[in-house]
Amino acid sequence: MMQENGLPSEDNPYVFNGDFVDRGKNSIEILMILCVSLLVYPRDMHLNRGNHEDFLMNLRYGFTKEVLNKYKLHGRKILRLLEEVYTWLPIGTIVDNEILVIHGGISESTDLNLLHHLERNKMKSVLMPPVPLNEDLASDFQKTKAGASAMPGKSNTSLPEQLSKHEWEQVVDILWSDPRGQRGCYPNKSRGGGCYFGPDITSKILSKYHLKMLIRSHECKPEGYEVCHDGKVITVFSASNYYEEGSNRGAYIKLGPGMKPRFVQYQVTELTCPKPLYQRVHAIESSAIRILKERIISRKSDLVCAFELYDCSKSGKLSLGQWAFSMESILGLNLPWRSLRSHLVNTDKDGNIDYMSSFQDIHIQKPVKEAQSTLIETVYRYRSDLQIIYNVIDSDHSGLISMEEFRTMWQLFCTHYSVHIDDSQVDELANRMDLNKDGNIDFNEFLKAFYVVHKFDHLNKSDTNLAGQK
Known part of the structure; x- marks a missing residue:
């Protein structure tokens, strides 16, 4: 996606809508790419929690095993850290006060104001209902989706750290529910949690909070996306070949002027991703360099003036320090310019910079x-x-x-x-x-x-x- 659509930026922000793991043998690598992107682009990268950002789900669907196999020495420590990370992920995003983006869905009792003020870090797992709760329901729900107990050595969540029953139910609905054509709201028995919600429920909740659309994920779709409820609900599913090679296309949504969605579909095959890791890393690095060079060329006139102020002898050369200071002061970017020089300019045998080579490519x-x-x-x-x-x-x-x-x-x-x-x-x-x-x-x-x-x-x-x- 980033290779085709560009890296995150102020003009190109991303919302990733949950289920970053349990989707293949490279789940930890995908999760790390997303987390690093969040650190590098904190204002332009948004990660919603999905129902698989849950340590009990990971035990059943493979992510726990993947981490323990890849990190023999520190695997359990990494899993405990990720368990904490999961709890702090937002459970929804609202775009321009118009579009609600959540992983699963809504119910007739969804309260966005309550969810906004929720202490979400108290929810270690949606599959661990707060106590007291109907014990039969809690047991059935855990058996249905967990299929295993918590990791050995894990401390139990104490009552003061838990959400209330009502808060817990709200989060379950957000992460587990699915839209259906039938009106009303009724239990989602196939998943064992959340609900099925009809077009009337969608209209009610969107109208209540003055929203225009709901974008969600959670369900594989043959074309990578599906529109329902009179255009008010969009499901987007980005993992192609989910069941097997060729089983479905993946897609992502671009929101254009007026929040009008445009769908970009793709099908990953062996032909589209045969390159080894070093080539894929190189492609990302090259993309970042190109973006930087766009910034450089956009300020070419100002940069030339700055360079010429230091170049009193009109030699076309500057010291590394003079060049780096000029780049930082004009572009306003606090970057390691000395390290980047090999990617941006030509240097002579004495280490002087041919400053006009900044624009030659x-x-x-x-x-x-x-x-x-x-x-x-x-x-x-x-x-x-x-x-x-x-x-x-x-x-x-x-x-x-x-x-x-x-x-x-x-x-x-x-x-x-x-x-x-x-x-x-x-x-x-x-x-x-x-x-x-x-x-x-x-x-x-x-x-x-x-x-x-x-x-x-x-x-x-x-x-x-x-x-x-x-």
Whole structure:
């Protein structure tokens, strides 16, 4: 997903909707990628708890065994740590006060205000009902889903650390429930917990909290997603080949202007992921370098001025310290520039930086020769503003802009920012963007016409294309 859709950022935030583990033999690696991403992009990465972020579920469905096999010495310590991590994961996310994102579903008694103030870290496992509770129900529920006892040496949850019965039931509904076409709310007997909720329940809860849509996961769907309840409930399931090779497609949702969902489907096969780990790591690293170089080219004029202030002899060279200070002060990024220099610039035998080499790897896929430098810097400096203007012109949110509308967008943009680009250059650019020659272009096509090439990328041509030169 991140390779195709980009890394998390302010303009590209992610919500991952639970069940990060128990989905295959690489569950711990997936979980670590998500946790590291949360640390690196804390404002742009959101992880909802699913019903498998539960140590008792892990005992039955394989994650516990995977961790103990991979970490012979520290496996139990890691599992105890993850058990604690699970309890702190949010059980839902609300996007722009319009869309509720939860793993399972809702019930007629769902109380979002209560859930918002819930001390969720008190719930070690949904499969351990608080005491006192109907003991027969508790026993049946645990036998149905756990199939095993807690790990040896684990301390029992004491009563003061537990949620109330009502709070526990609220969380069970959120993590375990499923939508159905029948009206009303009735027990989810197939799962042993949660409920089935009908379209009337969806309308009631969304209306009560002034929401427009519910996005949930929890169920495998042949196409990777399914829309029900008059478009108000969307199920998205991202694991393709869930039952066996070719059994289902995976999907993720992109929320565009007006919170309109767009579905991206995929089918992972041996042909799409044959590369060893070092090549996959390299692809992620290269993607991060490309994003950084986009930031660099967007401030090219300012950076050149800063470099030239230090270069009194007009040699085109700076010391490593001068170059690093200029990069940090202009870009406002607190990065290890000294370590990154090998990825970004050329250095002579004395360790001096050829500072203009910071910009040498920027290429246009379909060059517009007369406006090449100006257009690149304009695109990367103002891409978010371009998208805003683009969406204003695209009033029906179809994602397509006619040639005339494209020219109008550039005229509006150039007037607003006092940037001069000739009409002929804009026309040439628009014609080159229209690859299928249907008279329309979309914003993604426009941005993809500009790409950054990493000069130290030694992958073969097919790998390089996969790494982001599309």
